[in-house]
Amino acid sequence: SAVISQKPSRDICQRGTSLTIQCQVDSQVTMMFWYRQQPGQSLTLIATANQGSEATYESGFVIDKFPISRPNLTFSTLTVSNMSPEDSSIYLCSVKGGGSYNEQFFGPGTRLTVL
Amino acid sequence: SQQGEEDPQALSIQEGENATMNCSYKTSINNLQWYRQNSGRGLVHLILIRSNEREKHSGRLRVTLDTSKKSSSLLITASRAADTASYFCATDGTGANSKLTFGKGITLSVRP
Numbered sequence: 001s002a003v004i005s006q007k008p009s010r011d012i013c014q015r016g017t018s019l020t021i022q023c024q025v026d027s028q029v030t031m032m033f034w035y036r037q038q039p040g041q042s043l044t045l046i047a048t049a050n051q052g053s054e055a056t057y058e059s060g061f062v063i064d065k066f067p068i069s070r071p072n073l074t075f076s077t078l079t080v081s082n083m084s085p086e087d088s089s090i091y092l093c094s095v096k097g098g099g100s101y102n103e104q105f106f107g108p109g110t111r112l113t114v115l
Numbered sequence: 116s117q118q119g120e121e122d123p124q125a126l127s128i129q130e131g132e133n134a135t136m137n138c139s140y141k142t143s144i145n146n147l148q149w150y151r152q153n154s155g156r157g158l159v160h161l162i163l164i165r166s167n168e169r170e171k172h173s174g175r176l177r178v179t180l181d182t183s184k185k186s187s188s189l190l191i192t193a194s195r196a197a198d199t200a201s202y203f204c205a206t207d208g209t210g211a212n213s214k215l216t217f218g219k220g221i222t223l224s225v226r227p
Contacts (some may be wrong), residue, residue, distance in 0.1 A: 001160065033214075042203065043158075043217045090155055094215075095189050103148060104207070104215050108157035 001025055003054030006109035012113045013083055020079045021110045028073035033094040034066070043092065047112075048075050049076050083114045120218050121204055127224040134191040136221045138204030139184075143217045147180060148215070149189050152201045161202075162188070188223045 003026040010025040013019050023032065046066055047055040055068040069077045080087050092108040121138045128134050147167045149207070150158040164171045164180045166185065171178045177190040190197055205217045 006157075037155075042219045043205075045214055045216075047212070050211075071120060092157060096215075101146065101162055102207075103163045104205070105160055106150070106158040109155075111155065 001103065002029060002097070002105045004095060004105060006091075006093055006094055006107040006110050008110060010111040010113075012115065013088045015084050015114055017083055018079055019083065019090065019112060020077050021091055021093075023076045023078070024106055025074045025095050029095040029097050031096045032071070032076045033096070033104075034068065034076075034078045035092045035094060035106075039088070040114060041086065043050040046078070046091075080112065083112075085114045088112055088114045118181070119203070121221045123221060123224050124219065125222045125224075127226065128194055130194060130225055130227050131197055132194055134194050134198070134223055134225070136189045136191075136202055136204075137188045138189070138218055139217075140187075140204075140206045141185065142206075144182075145209045145213060146209075147178075147187050148205045148207065149178060149187075150205065152203065152220075154200075158203065185192045191223075194223075194225045194226050199223060200223045 005024045007022045009011050033051045035043045039042050045058050046061045047057045047064045049055045049068045049070040067079045089091050090109045090111050092109045136190050148163045149161040151160050162173050162178050164178050173191045180187045201220045201222050203216045203217050205221045207215050
């Protein structure tokens with residue numbers, strides 16, 4: 001299975017600032033995903049990031065608020081811009097593949113608190 | 116909107132008992148995956164069952180899939196306190212660009 005690391009693991013930020021979350025995978029993968037999990041809720045897909053192309057955002061998420069980079073097949077970043085307390089969530093990086101049957105694996109998450 | 120819907124939403128059992136969690140979904144799937152999440156940490160992949168499979172085992176885990184009823188169940192046998200966590204089912208659709216869609220999750224508490 002793919003091994004995924006994220007930095008930072010947690011952060012406390014002031015409103016109006018931005019935070020960039022890094023995701024590193026131990027193998028080359030085509031598809032990387034960014035999810036948000038608000039407190040007590042399930043996971044919601046923010047965007048799909050494929051190397052060499054612009055990220056594809058889900059309804060309700062826009063590039064200005066959540067810019068994503070995907071410079072190569074093992075790395076991606078998600079920036080949470082102009083943060084407000086409503087952005088307090090766990091942000092998870094995910095990749096598909098690396099398993100026997102196209103399983104999807106998740107990183108340890110970044111717990112963000114916005115004051 | 117969520118594709119998978121788990122039930123019950125919360126389950127409390129005694130250590131050593133079996134825990135059964137159910138998931139229903141609405142549209143055609145390529146596979147269904149179960150995950151565990153401890154205390155707001157990352158998701159741990161437990162098991163994937165493909166649409167043409169009916170049952171799959173992994174250690175103390177048993178997953179079934181009934182595509183005619185669009186439902187799946189996760190059975191944890193001989194539960195342990197360490198199994199206390201949230202469990203999510205997620206469905207992967209049949210399209211080339213399909214995306215994993217999650218249910219709301221089940222909170223399992225195993226009392227020592």
